[in-house]
Amino acid sequence: MSIIVNLDVMLAKRKMKSMALADKIGITRANLSILKSGKAKAIRFSTLEAICKELDCQPSDILEYSSNK
Amino acid sequence: MRKLNILKTIVDFFWIMSLPIVPIILFFIPAIFFIEDLDFIPIKVNGLEIMASDNPSKIITVFVLISYLLLLYIVYLFKNILRYFKSVKMFDDYVIVNLNKIGYLLIICSFLNGVPSFIYKLIKHKLSIEISISPFILLISLGLFFMILSEVFKISKTMKEENELTV
Numbered sequence: 233m234s235i236i237v238n239l240d241v242m243l244a245k246r247k248m249k250s251m252a253l254a255d256k257i258g259i260t261r262a263n264l265s266i267l268k269s270g271k272a273k274a275i276r277f278s279t280l281e282a283i284c285k286e287l288d289c290q291p292s293d294i295l296e297y298s299s300n301k
Numbered sequence: 302m303r304k305l306n307i308l309k310t311i312v313d314f315f316w317i318m319s320l321p322i323v324p325i326i327l328f329f330i331p332a333i334f335f336i337e338d339l340d341f342i343p344i345k346v347n348g349l350e351i352m353a354s355d356n357p358s359k360i361i362t363v364f365v366l367i368s369y370l371l372l373l374y375i376v377y378l379f380k381n382i383l384r385y386f387k388s389v390k391m392f393d394d395y396v397i398v399n400l401n402k403i404g405y406l407l408i409i410c411s412f413l414n415g416v417p418s419f420i421y422k423l424i425k426h427k428l429s430i431e432i433s434i435s436p437f438i439l440l441i442s443l444g445l446f447f448m449i450l451s452e453v454f455k456i457s458k459t460m461k462e463e464n465e466l467t468v
Contacts, residue, residue, distance in 0.1 A: 263468045267468045271466060272467070272468045273462070273466040273467060274468070275467070275468050276468065279468050
């Protein structure tokens with residue numbers, strides 16, 4: 233897919249563990265792992281909103297479009 | 302799932318009852334050309350009685366027997382698909398591939414059955430207008446339905462995967 237998820241970059245910037253983020257935004261660790269690995273086919277606005285709120289960032293910081301892939 | 306159990310029982314019963322006929326048919330297909338007079342066995346194809354004493358009639362009988370074998374193979378595939386349904390593996394690749402295969406086989410079956418009997422009618426000048434649901438059309442429709450069902454299952458599988466991978 234040509235949408236790249238930069239969630240691990242943002243987590244590293246905020247010095248937060250993915251487990252902690254999953255617990256705070258209320259999604260399972262398995263689902264967060266799917267999102268981080270780029271296997272996810274879709275993301276709900278509510279999930280995106282929760283991630284942005286928790287990491288204090290914009291959706292563009294997490295999602296990136298690349299025409300190469 | 303009670304309906305599924307009933308259907309599976311019926312299909313399994315039909316499959317078990319048909320199994321002894323397979324070796325008889327396999328023996329009968331080559332033997333038909335060596336038996337001189339087959340008139341002692343009444344053979345009916347699509348409601349048309351065939352006197353299997355001449356060569357064209359024998360060829361038609363062979364086609365019908367081959368189509369019956371194909372039909373048994375279809376029943377076997379359907380039986381396996383029902384087994385997958387029972388173990389709640391509705392969207393398995395096996396189901397999708399075999400539903401499509403059943404569709405193709407049903408269409409082949411209808412042609413094996415319908416075309417020779419039509420030619421026989423032409424040869425024997427027994428052409429008539431019949432107003433009823435023809436098994437030829439019915440089998441083709443059923444085959445196409447199974448192929449469409451396979452496509453529907455393919456789309457459903459993609460949707461299911463997308464749903465599972467939505468975070």
